[in-house]
Structure formats: C-alpha cells, structure tokens
Amino acid sequence: MSLNPARVAREFPSRYRLEAAKCAGCGHVAFPARLVCPACRGTKHTAVTLDPAGKVLTFTVIHVPPAEFKGQAPYVLAVVELADGVRVTCQVADVDPAAVKTGMPVSLEFRRIQEDGEAGVIAYGHKAVPA
Ligand SMILES: [Zn+2]
Structure with missing residues (x-):
C-alpha cells in the first residue's frame, strides 16, 4: 500500500496547510489561527486558507547555520508578507x-x-520560492 499524499497532508497540523483564522468582528487574519483575536479580543472566527503568493518584506543571509541546517548554508531567511x-x-x-x-x-x-540523518526524521514546512 502506497502513501496517499493528500491524506498525509490532511494529517499535518493546520499551520502547514496555511489555514488561518479570520476574525468575524474586525476581519483580522491570524496565522497560525488563534482562539482570541489579537486585534480586538474577539472570539468568533472563520477558517480561511491563505493565498501562498506574497513578497519578501525583509531578509538575511545565513552563513553559519544551527546544527540542524548544517550543509544548507548559505541560505536566505526572509519575512514574507502574504496578500x-x-x-x-x-x-x-x-x-x-x-x-x-x-x-x-x-x-x-x-x-x-530538515532531515535528521541518524533518526531518519524529516521535518516539513514552508519555503518561499521566486514567483
Ligand atoms: Zn478581531
């Protein structure tokens, strides 16, 4: 039996699927989703899936990475702002x-x-690529 990619994706935490919470009171979009709106303290939200398109707000180039990113340097770490x-x-x-x-x-x-070679654990998350 092969692994079903769609099923695997469903089982990841919602932040990996870009699921955010939109406040019913003020429209603030919180990502990761929160129970209380950081803008107006409202508690009614609707789930929204974010558009993955954005732009680089600011960035830095990492030349000396932490151990788990060894071998990837130099790489760019950026703050990306979505629509x-x-x-x-x-x-x-x-x-x-x-x-x-x-x-x-x-x-x-x-x-x-990142991949932990000894434990064989692979971590997934988001990376930005040029649009
Ligand atoms: Zn709000």
Missing part, C-alpha cells in the same frame, strides 16, 4: 542568495525543511 497581510518567517529556496531583493514576489511551497 492577507500575514507575515511568515521562512527560508527562500531555489534562488541565489545574492539575487534576493526586498519586494521580490514569492510563493510559499510545502517543502522538506
């Missing part, structure tokens, strides 16, 4: 670090983030 105003901190992949610029259009993709 809903939500900001996500993530790596920018598939690009020469020297080519990354503030305001660059990107799209979030679900990628492998």
Whole structure:
C-alpha cells in the first residue's frame, strides 16, 4: 500500500496547510489561527486558507547555520508578507542568495525543511520560492 499524499497532508497540523483564522468582528487574519483575536479580543472566527503568493518584506543571509541546517548554508531567511497581510518567517529556496531583493514576489511551497540523518526524521514546512 502506497502513501496517499493528500491524506498525509490532511494529517499535518493546520499551520502547514496555511489555514488561518479570520476574525468575524474586525476581519483580522491570524496565522497560525488563534482562539482570541489579537486585534480586538474577539472570539468568533472563520477558517480561511491563505493565498501562498506574497513578497519578501525583509531578509538575511545565513552563513553559519544551527546544527540542524548544517550543509544548507548559505541560505536566505526572509519575512514574507502574504496578500492577507500575514507575515511568515521562512527560508527562500531555489534562488541565489545574492539575487534576493526586498519586494521580490514569492510563493510559499510545502517543502522538506530538515532531515535528521541518524533518526531518519524529516521535518516539513514552508519555503518561499521566486514567483
Ligand atoms: Zn478581531
């Protein structure tokens, strides 16, 4: 029996699926979803799936990474702002670090983030790629 990718995706926490909470009171979009709106303290929300398109708000190039990202340096760590105003901190992949610029259009993709060779554990999350 093979692994069903759609089923695997459903079983990941909602933040990996870009599921956010939109406040019924003020329209603030919280990601990851929260029980209480950080803007108006409202508690009524609707679930929304964020558009993965965004732009690089600010970024830095990591030359000396923490142990779990060893072998990936240099890489770009950016704050990406999505259309809903939500900001996500993530790596920018598939690009020469020297080519990354503030305001660059990107799209979030679900990628492998790190792999623990000894334990065989693979962590997944979002990375931004040039749009
Ligand atoms: Zn609110």
